[in-house]
Amino acid sequence: MTRKRLSRGASRWLGAATCAAALLLGAGHARAQAPDAAAAPPTDPHALGNHQKNVRLEIGARTQFVNSHGFDPFSTNDVLPQLSLGASFAFWKQDRLSLAAMAGFDYGGSDASLRSDKASLDVRRFTLAPEARYHLLRVLAVTARVGPTLTREAAEVQGALGTMLKTGWKFGVDATAGAALELWGYENGASGKPRLWLMGEGGYGWTAPMSLSFKPEDESSVPQRLTALDLGELSLAGPLFRITAGVSFW
Amino acid sequence: MTRLISSARALCGLSVVWLTAGCGDRPAELDVAFDAAHKEIKDPADPTRDLQVRGLTGSVALLDVNLNQVMMFTSPKPLELATTRLPVGKDVVQFETSREHDKLFVLSRGVTPRYKDTDERPQLLVFDGGTAPQQLQQVELQDPYNELEVDPQGEWLLVHGSGGLVSNPNELLLVRLGEDSGATPSLTSKTLGSYGGKPLRFTFTSALSVPGVAKRRLLVVQREKDLAIIDLSRPEDPEITVALPENKTPLDVVYHDGIDGEVNSMLGVQLDAYANVDLLTINAAESADHAFSVHPNLVDVGGVPSKLDFVQTRKDGGLRLAALVPLKQAAKLIDPSSGVAQEVPLHAAFTQIRRITNDVSEQSGEDIALLYGEATNTIAFWRLGITTGTPYHSIEAYDIGIKVGQVFDIPNDQSDEFADRKILSGTSSGTTQQFYVLDLTQQKSFPLDVLTNLTLNLSPNGRQLWAFGTDRGFAQLTFDPLQPASLYTEERIAFVHDFATAADDGSRSVMALHVLSSRGHSSVAATLFDGVNPSTAQTQFYAELELEGVK
Numbered sequence: 094m095t096r097k098r099l100s101r102g103a104s105r106w107l108g109a110a111t112c113a114a115a116l117l118l119g120a121g122h123a124r125a126q127a128p129d130a131a132a133a134p135p136t137d138p139h140a141l142g143n144h145q146k147n148v149r150l151e152i153g154a155r156t157q158f159v160n161s162h163g164f165d166p167f168s169t170n171d172v173l174p175q176l177s178l179g180a181s182f183a184f185w186k187q188d189r190l191s192l193a194a195m196a197g198f199d200y201g202g203s204d205a206s207l208r209s210d211k212a213s214l215d216v217r218r219f220t221l222a223p224e225a226r227y228h229l230l231r232v233l234a235v236t237a238r239v240g241p242t243l244t245r246e247a248a249e250v251q252g253a254l255g256t257m258l259k260t261g262w263k264f265g266v267d268a269t270a271g272a273a274l275e276l277w278g279y280e281n282g283a284s285g286k287p288r289l290w291l292m293g294e295g296g297y298g299w300t301a302p303m304s305l306s307f308k309p310e311d312e313s314s315v316p317q318r319l320t321a322l323d324l325g326e327l328s329l330a331g332p333l334f335r336i337t338a339g340v341s342f343w
Numbered sequence: 344m345t346r347l348i349s350s351a352r353a354l355c356g357l358s359v360v361w362l363t364a365g366c367g368d369r370p371a372e373l374d375v376a377f378d379a380a381h382k383e384i385k386d387p388a389d390p391t392r393d394l395q396v397r398g399l400t401g402s403v404a405l406l407d408v409n410l411n412q413v414m415m416f417t418s419p420k421p422l423e424l425a426t427t428r429l430p431v432g433k434d435v436v437q438f439e440t441s442r443e444h445d446k447l448f449v450l451s452r453g454v455t456p457r458y459k460d461t462d463e464r465p466q467l468l469v470f471d472g473g474t475a476p477q478q479l480q481q482v483e484l485q486d487p488y489n490e491l492e493v494d495p496q497g498e499w500l501l502v503h504g505s506g507g508l509v510s511n512p513n514e515l516l517l518v519r520l521g522e523d524s525g526a527t528p529s530l531t532s533k534t535l536g537s538y539g540g541k542p543l544r545f546t547f548t549s550a551l552s553v554p555g556v557a558k559r560r561l562l563v564v565q566r567e568k569d570l571a572i573i574d575l576s577r578p579e580d581p582e583i584t585v586a587l588p589e590n591k592t593p594l595d596v597v598y599h600d601g602i603d604g605e606v607n608s609m610l611g612v613q614l615d616a617y618a619n620v621d622l623l624t625i626n627a628a629e630s631a632d633h634a635f636s637v638h639p640n641l642v643d644v645g646g647v648p649s650k651l652d653f654v655q656t657r658k659d660g661g662l663r664l665a666a667l668v669p670l671k672q673a674a675k676l677i678d679p680s681s682g683v684a685q686e687v688p689l690h691a692a693f694t695q696i697r698r699i700t701n702d703v704s705e706q707s708g709e710d711i712a713l714l715y716g717e718a719t720n721t722i723a724f725w726r727l728g729i730t731t732g733t734p735y736h737s738i739e740a741y742d743i744g745i746k747v748g749q750v751f752d753i754p755n756d757q758s759d760e761f762a763d764r765k766i767l768s769g770t771s772s773g774t775t776q777q778f779y780v781l782d783l784t785q786q787k788s789f790p791l792d793v794l795t796n797l798t799l800n801l802s803p804n805g806r807q808l809w810a811f812g813t814d815r816g817f818a819q820l821t822f823d824p825l826q827p828a829s830l831y832t833e834e835r836i837a838f839v840h841d842f843a844t845a846a847d848d849g850s851r852s853v854m855a856l857h858v859l860s861s862r863g864h865s866s867v868a869a870t871l872f873d874g875v876n877p878s879t880a881q882t883q884f885y886a887e888l889e890l891e892g893v894k
Binding site (some may be wrong): 322 | 377437
């Protein structure tokens with residue numbers, strides 16, 4: 094029941110995040126037409142400056158297509174949707190190329206009927222990765238990121254004997270490439286005002302398999318010597334897409 | 344620009360490939376809930392009660408009606424459970440086993456009405472009930488049928504009772520299974536000539552002697568006003584119709600192979616509310632249409648009989664048709680050659696007779712019969728034979744605590760060690776329920792008290808009996824020593840059955856099947872015990888069995 098609420102909560106967060114990003118971007122686009130009076134005069138008005146070197150906070154949605162048989166009990170369409178949060182710090186730059194340290198957290202889940210039962214999966218993924226950025230334009234950069242992940246997977250089956258659980262922490266790796274478009278921000282790279290970004294990326298995510306051998310949540314209430322329900326192995330591996338909106342500072 | 348468009352197209356194409364790769368491999372069966380299939384209880388002695396489950400020699404078969412599959416539960420070794428799923432066709436109407444419990448027969452109606460050629464046809468499937476379940480034979484039918492009769496000798500299946508808008512109840516499909524389990528069964532369609540009656544019951548006889556031709560088995564179709572007799576060695580031949588006196592309805596048919604030099608093979612027909620029995624003698628053929636002829640002889644037994652059976656009063660002879668007449672508290676012994684009926688007074692109003700000679704290995708040649716009935720607390724052993732002054736040797740009566748409704752034979756296909764035992768069950772007059780184990784050799788009856796009215800299921804190996812109710816307890820009863828052992832599960836019991844494991848070392852597993860409620864549907868679980876020395880402390884519990892084979 095707790096997991097059900099969390100899963101629905103994640104969906105609501107995804108919707109709210111998307112709406113908030115859209116409103117923010119719409120409003121921001123209008124305001125960015127005025128010059129930044131507070132900005133210090135740049136030494137080179139065409140330098141990338143804070144367009145490139147910044148701290149960026151992101152919120153959005155991550156969608157992964159998981160083809161593992163172990164995922165079938167939890168999903169009718171092999172899609173694992175997640176709320177995606179991220180923070181990055183671009184700490185090094187050389188001409189149009191820059192490097193950022195990125196930390197991310199993805200949260201989501203999926204549930205489906207399992208004949209007479211109900212199966213649900215809750216996934217929380219932590220990512221730490223370097224991200225390479227190359228500015229094609231002042232407001233457009235292509236990005237590439239490869240980094241390790243640590244994922245907490247909580248699978249649950251609600252059936253005739255109550256709730257059966259299987260949880261685990263699994264290492265993995267995400268490799269993505271994409272683009273970041275600055276939607277709003279002062280042209281002057283020296284401006285310290287926030288900038289709004291829209292990021293899109295795609296790639297592949299892999300998480301080490303977890304055995305889906307279920308044990309009852311309350312073992313005292315089920316028959317002695319219960320044979321664990323075995324649903325095989327779950328490997329959250331597959332193509333992924335992420336779309337986020339972000340705001341950068343310096 | 345062209346390069347940009349090409350790149351965009353390639354990206355879209357890649358996305359489609361990814362999306363396609365990620366979708367669609369979830370088994371559709373996972374979206375189908377499991378609901379336990381139920382049936383009408385026709386036989387109160389059926390241990391499966393109203394559940395569509397069958398106990399077999401090496402497995403337990405449970406119908407998964409929503410997936411049109413049968414789940415065959417086997418045991419690789421004691422306490423271990425394996426599940427094999429086999430398709431059974433849509434709209435299953437009959438789910439039966441052979442008498443030896445070594446085969447499972449499933450009759451399905453398929454898709455009705457069939458609007459497309461691809462719609463599934465009605466079919467009859469035969470499955471191996473051993474430790475390696477598999478489909479043995481398949482017979483596709485032209486029309487859907489509702490009823491299935493199983494030949495006790497395992498040679499024939501009879502399909503009938505089509506359920507179309509217009510149906511002919513006298514249309515029968517005879518399926519010869521044959522000895523080679525892999526062979527395609529032969530199918531004979533017969534439409535019986537009728538004078539208005541429709542089939543009520545069917546009797547497969549054993550091989551009966553017929554003058555001038557080889558022995559042959561007969562199928563006797565009991566209809567509302569007559570009998571239709573089909574020669575199973577030539578099923579395509581026209582049937583012989585035997586009109587019954589005063590259009591009476593037959594209740595039962597018994598048969599005997601006859602005695603050389605004394606009488607030919609015979610059929611005895613019990614008629615509804617009629618004080619006469621019809622004796623049909625199988626004689627030599629009188630026309631080229633049939634291999635035999637039937638000559639009826641009506642014999643008055645002085646009251647409405649409740650049960651008939653053929654008995655022998657001396658070795659290699661003295662054949663009589665015994666008719667129990669409860670109202671007269673007597674039996675009539677009818678000499679089939681003369682039609683003379685001799686009355687034998689009985690101790691009580693027995694309504695049932697069961698010949699048990701073979702079960703006690705009687706060497707004298709005189710038959711021994713067990714008399715019992717639902718109207719009396721008395722059972723009797725009737726030793727046939729003629730002594731001075733009486734047409735029988737002896738009748739030994741015993742009072743027991745129940746009115747016997749059912750007599751269970753101990754299966755002797757795997758072992759005849761306890762073939763001389765019978766299980767008597769019925770209604771008890773006291774507060775404590777009882778059933779009895781009858782030792783025919785020693786003519787002793789052993790009462791067994793039970794706390795509630797239990798369902799009895801005999802092991803296919805003929806060495807033990809399982810008694811269970813709907814609660815969490817059940818009992819094992821071994822015959823030597825006659826020792827009950829109480830066993831318990833942690834979920835309510837729907838069915839108990841023991842079967843051979845695949846280890847092929849004589850080990851067995853006993854399965855207590857549970858049908859649990861899950862989110863408005865059903866879930867299957869099982870507690871497995873050792874089938875030879877079961878113990879409540881040594882079990883293995885298996886849950887969510889409906890997911891086996893589909894997850």
